[in-house]
Amino acid sequence: MDAASLERDLSIDEAWLFSSLEELARINRQPDGSCRRVALTDADRSGRDLLVSWMRELDLEVRVDQIGNILGTHQGRCAAKPIMIGSHIDTVSTGGSLDGAYGVIAGLEVIRTLKRHGVTPRCPLVVASFTNEEGVRFQPDMMGSLVYAGGLDLRTALHSEDRDGTVLGDELKRIGYAGECRCGALVPQAYIELHIEQGPILSREGIPLGAVENLQGISWQQITIHGEANHAGTTPMSARKDAAQAAAKVISFAQELALRMGASQLATVGSVHLDPGLINVVPRKAVLALDLRNPLEAHLQEAESRLVDFLEALSVKDGVLIEKKQLARYPPVTFDPEIVRTIEMSAGTLGKPIRRMTSGAGHDAQMMARICPAAMIFVPSVEGVSHNPAEHTEPEHLTLGANVLLRSVLALSEQGRGQ
């Protein structure tokens, strides 16, 4: 069977895809319908056990590495470097059923479809489920793939503590997923991740597929403004050093910065705390969190630099002291153009429109791109809702995404890159 005929004939079994998504979602489902499988909890263990049972049903060779990543290998015709299909099955505290789980389960369904049709791919295929992508309880997020790609020391990751002082390594042992394989032992020839968009672009444009060609850089800053507390009824406006007024200017600046720099620059202030926070006291202190994103590193640096200039001028103008602390910094990632083209071609063979796009959110693919060619397939999430029980993707789009994944993996396998 050649690649052309495979592309014509094969398609995934949507009944298994949907029922498996549902079976995983039922674990620790909350009264409001949300999924709660926070990494390293008992519910995460139950999800992992279910995933491993599916892998074993498919006769995959299951490996668990030292950070708890689960890798299921399906052997190919040659002893080539594998193609890896990855994502995660952990969720936020009130998550939906698709974020992460969709990519892992669709990966299994790709292998299931090949087996059902007696097709052995040229290269080995690995389905990877990375530990703690969400970073809810232990930070940083995308931890499993970051350690896998060598971006975070294993020991540091295992020593992470949650708010109660519980150590990640202990929890990993407790749930039975402290594996023995070395992290990053398998370096794939290509990494591909299927995910819901978690943004509104595909949904609003009515396009069923996205070929993700890059991922924004992220810069998180904490800005602390020190003013002077004063009585709101007795302190003349001219005598104030009002931390809230300075904070308002930072918030407004964030929006102006994004608008001035063009559509690819995003800027968000999602958190503000005033001290003492009383109606009749001019605030002494304001602490803001600023999220800057841009797909181009030079532009992200430009935004950061304009912020520094603005804060310096503001400090002088408002007579306040301003401190800035970097909370997180990930450079933008450019995905592999060949994989992106392969994804586009696969959509084309199905006669479906696809749009090149930038991922606004972080994904495991971002970390894997450090060690191998990588790219992502997006399907629409209705109105961009995610991290929410209302997260939803139309079933036809879920099926379509999995079929594009199937065809892309087959095409990559036949291309035999990195041999």
Added chain:
Amino acid sequence: MDAASLERDLSIDEAWLFSSLEELARINRQPDGSCRRVALTDADRSGRDLLVSWMRELDLEVRVDQIGNILGTHQGRCAAKPIMIGSHIDTVSTGGSLDGAYGVIAGLEVIRTLKRHGVTPRCPLVVASFTNEEGVRFQPDMMGSLVYAGGLDLRTALHSEDRDGTVLGDELKRIGYAGECRCGALVPQAYIELHIEQGPILSREGIPLGAVENLQGISWQQITIHGEANHAGTTPMSARKDAAQAAAKVISFAQELALRMGASQLATVGSVHLDPGLINVVPRKAVLALDLRNPLEAHLQEAESRLVDFLEALSVKDGVLIEKKQLARYPPVTFDPEIVRTIEMSAGTLGKPIRRMTSGAGHDAQMMARICPAAMIFVPSVEGVSHNPAEHTEPEHLTLGANVLLRSVLALSEQGRGQ
């Protein structure tokens, strides 16, 4: 002894003033030096007991009314309407030793000085200590004087509950200060209150005395902005309904409003809460507290009206829903010009400069002005610090303020208004 010779000869005993302030401050003093005699607590009872013991030492006729106000009467030569010297002895949770207590203790010292010199004033003098001026545990603030002046129903006040559901009337009984006298039974011919400024004007201008001719109107508003929560990394700036951005515009508007309306308009945003308050989520909701003050009712209404216009325009422009709730509203108070002039003249007989001024903070005098001619004397508080253990007034200013109070009371008594 005529009024002129009294003015030349009498002066208060600063040793008693200072030691009494210190004795009261020691009750439940905190490790950081702050005073904590929150109204209706055991510490408040101890403070009240001490005050009553001082009143009895002075042979005052002590009455406690139904809201717990304590009134000590010193009989005059005639059965005229009394002159009332009032303030409060409750404090905020981490207060200083002077706010309130200074005015009450100085009132006692005025009577003590008269007795020491064998001077009987023409009119009766009443020293009043009003219940719960600070409004920390039970709202509204200035409660005792508000009930006394008929601005709040006694029953409503007695039924106030704190956060734990404890009822004010029960606490008043528990501490032994649920009196039997009708609130407002004594309507004075004049009310005079000596207080630290709690603002920086006298301190910064180096003037030791203020004759308070009016008190600002206060309008407290809670502004709730409903936007739309979205992913900070995937939602284009143009597609956002960002409650924090709208909140920043309200904060900036508050300052612009005050600056446009001139020096007598104050506007403060002291409290902002964002929901969900996460760095990577465009806020769905912002709740702000806005404090507007102006000594002229028409101007305060103008500020409120401009706020309404601004919020309406903002709602349309930013695509957010905005709710506004009045949290408090006190109209400005104009104090009695004759009492103000009497205070100025008393300062003049001591050869001390005095400045007419507006009170930015609320005081019991504001409530008493509803039922009788009233005015206030201010002394500087260093840098305007108050509600803070660092609250401080130079001893010479404390002495001077009490002497101006003494001379003002004597002059008012001799004028014999309202007979």
